[in-house]
Amino acid sequence: MGTQLSLSVSLVVYDLNEQELRECIGSLEESIQRSREIGIPIDWHLTLVDNGSNQVRLNTFINSNVTVTHNQSNVGFGAAHNQVIAAAESELHLILNPDVILAKDSLEALLKLLINNPQVVMVGPRGETGEGENAYLCKRFPSLFVLLLRGFMPSAVQAMFTQPLAHYECRDLDQKTPTIGVELISGCCTLARTSVLKQLEGFDVGYFLYFEDFDLCIRASRLGEIAYQPLARITHYGGNSARKGFRHIWYFSRSAFRFFTRHRR
Numbered sequence: 001m002g003t004q005l006s007l008s009v010s011l012v013v014y015d016l017n018e019q020e021l022r023e024c025i026g027s028l029e030e031s032i033q034r035s036r037e038i039g040i041p042i043d044w045h046l047t048l049v050d051n052g053s054n055q056v057r058l059n060t061f062i063n064s065n066v067t068v069t070h071n072q073s074n075v076g077f078g079a080a081h082n083q084v085i086a087a088a089e090s091e092l093h094l095i096l097n098p099d100v101i102l103a104k105d106s107l108e109a110l111l112k113l114l115i116n117n118p119q120v121v122m123v124g125p126r127g128e129t130g131e132g133e134n135a136y137l138c139k140r141f142p143s144l145f146v147l148l149l150r151g152f153m154p155s156a157v158q159a160m161f162t163q164p165l166a167h168y169e170c171r172d173l174d175q176k177t178p179t180i181g182v183e184l185i186s187g188c189c190t191l192a193r194t195s196v197l198k199q200l201e202g203f204d205v206g207y208f209l210y211f212e213d214f215d216l217c218i219r220a221s222r223l224g225e226i227a228y229q230p231l232a233r234i235t236h237y238g239g240n241s242a243r244k245g246f247r248h249i250w251y252f253s254r255s256a257f258r259f260f261t262r263h264r265r
Contacts, residue, residue, distance in 0.1 A: 005111070007032075008194065009046040009094040010084035012077055016054040020237070021098045025061065028096070031107035040111055045090075049080040077187075078203025078212040085202040090194045097188040099237040109232035110191045113178055121224030122192040122217065124185030125232035126175065135236050136169035137186035138179075138228040139214070141265055143168075147256060175230045182228045183221070187213025189234050196223055209248075211255040218263055 009028065013021065025046065032042050048068045050058050055070040062068055069083065081095055092114065094107075106125055113123050127135035146168045149161055158165060166172070173179050187203075190213065200219050203212045217226055 004041045004043040005092065005115075006090040007042050007044040007092050007094060008084065008088040008090035009044065009096055010049060010081045011046060011096045011098055012049045012051055012080040013054055013058065013098055014051045014074060016052060016057060017098070018057060021061070024096070024098050024100055024102075025066070027100075027102040027104075028107075029065075030104050031102045034104045035108045035111060038108060040108065040115075042111075047084045049083060051075060051077075051080050076205060076208040078207055079205040082202035082205065085194070085197045088194050088198075093192055093194040093197055095187055095190040095192070097236070097238060100189050101235040101237075102189070103233040103235075106232040106234055107191075109229050113227055113229050114191060114193070117180060117225070117227070119225050120180060120227045121196045122185065122190055122220050123178075123227040123229050123232075124190050125234045126228075126230040127186065127188070127234050127236040130235060130237055134171075134175075136171065137188065137236065138170045138173060138182050139184040139186075140168055140170055141183050141263075142214075144256070144260060151252065170228070173228060173230070178230070179228045180225050182226050184214050184217045185226060185228060186236075187216070188236050188238060192220070193224075196220060199223065206258055207255045209251040209255065211259040215259060215262070 011024070028046070032044055035042055044065060046066045048058050048061060048066065050068060050070040051074045055068065058068045071080065085093060092111070110123050110125060114120055124137060127137035129135050143164070146164050149158060150165060150168070170182065173182070200216065204215050207215060220226060
């Protein structure tokens with residue numbers, strides 16, 4: 001590639017874990033360097049959006065490629081990312097969570113898929129847990145039953161319904177080659193065409209937390225294909241929203257109601 005590829009990155013921070021964030025940014029920098037080494041020249045910039053009271057500590061991350069913006073209150077996951085998307089002048093935009101570690105060649109695999117497949121508007125990686133197991137970040141459109149089963153039921157009950165869970169989690173997808181035309185990918189790490197995100201006006205801010213990534217995928221799929229790239233690997237330390245306490249259960253339930261009332265199957 002002769003000309004530089006412009007990449008903007010947005011990362012929203014609420015409850016700051018400095019070590020976790022440094023590891024995340026470090027893995028991003030290594031993945032960008034790897035992409036440059038194999039011939040993808042990237043001009044990149046990361047914006048950290050402070051949704052908590054972390055501005056002083058986040059300022060230590062500022063450098064020529066990293067800036068920090070501060071919100072006076074927690075405006076929500078989607079609204080915070082939208083602030084960066086609206087201002088971006090890049091070709092591609094990476095939506096990233098601070099609890100994600102990218103493998104060195106992960107960005108390379110995501111970029112190549114978008115570069116070589118102009119019909120693809122968004123792509124997500126294979127996610128792995130801290131123990132190295134598949135986190136199944138790629139999903140099919142859920143039923144309310146599956147969401148309740150996956151989020152609130154003990155493993156003994158889940159074991160009785162392995163087939164619907166496996167279908168929802170796309171466990172049948174090839175883990176050695178990309179799949180173009182999937183339904184849903186996780187917002188913890190999504191690479192998208194910036195022009196598409198702008199056309200969609202980013203995330204629906206009606207979702208304060210949870211389901212905003214599913215909603216974005218459904219709207220984006222009207223403009224092009226969504227892809228899953230298992231050759232791009234990340235470690236994701238998040239998840240288990242229903243086990244994070246009552247407040248998260250409330251956010252999850254409210255967003256689920258909004259999602260199912262807007263997207264019926």
